[in-house]
Amino acid sequence: METCAAARGRRLGRSGREADARPSTLNCLSVDVEEYFQCEAFARCVCREDWPRLERRAKPFLERLAGLLERYHSRATFFVLGWTVPYLAPLLRQLAQCGHEIACHGDAHEHLGRLTAQGLREDLRRARMRIEDALGVSPRGYRAPTFSVTRATAWALDVLIEQAFEYDASIFPIRHDRYGVPGAPVEPFWAIAPSGRRILEFPPLTVRVGRLRIPVGGGGYLRLLPGAVVRRSVAARQDRGEAAMLYVHPWELDPGQPRLPAPLLTGWRHCVNLRTTEHKVERLLAAFPFDRADAVLARLCAERTLPSFDLRGRGG
Ligand SMILES: [Zn+2]
Structure with missing residues (x-):
């Protein structure tokens, strides 16, 4: 992120003005800040105890993403895994100073299906402490590892509310074996937690193909689909005045990452x-303006009444 580091003050002003020149965008680009070996795909073959011994590779790819955002005058939300904060803090501070949002991806990248409410509380407290102490910002948003807020783990929304998070970005409105809430709204909405309290939810971009709803907003989907399909999906949302959430991980820009001993399909x-x-x-940044999730949600809440979706009951 040499450009941003080189002239933070000036650039912050410039980025701010240019972002303000496009105040109406509802497109959000998010980055889940984690290492390649922390991906859920490797949870069975890489122990957490091994993490400190593995090569940390995220930094240069985060810098490349930051450089692209700078070049195309867009802002993004970085969902930061607390574990990465001690060694990425200088870069994350620069991102915050450049106008990007620092949000929370938990601390230990534990799928919510393997956590209790108390376990999540502790994980969030650790992550929040690391982010606040090292970066001087208070995260408002959360994304669960592997989009693991489902009907079975909807209790997590109450924990987020308790812990003063203002929005969540973890509910995939699709049917999938590991995650997803089929039938959930495909645009930002108020999620009603099991206690009856509510929290804003910003789901990732999906499109309807026949009777199926297909993810297009990030991860393996974004990498497998032709770029034109993803761009058409964003354009369609934009034309209808609807929000679109995209996501990417630093390791997805790193073809040289070590190959881990995962099952064949998982590795592929x-x-x-x-x-x-x-x-x-x-190509996406060249085609569309993007903004941080908290700004897009604030814009939406100011101009319309968002729908509510009830996650009480029918868990499991
Ligand atoms: Zn993750």
């Missing part, structure tokens, strides 16, 4: 099209 899904991700992200 993790590595497919890593060489083309950066180009796809750049």
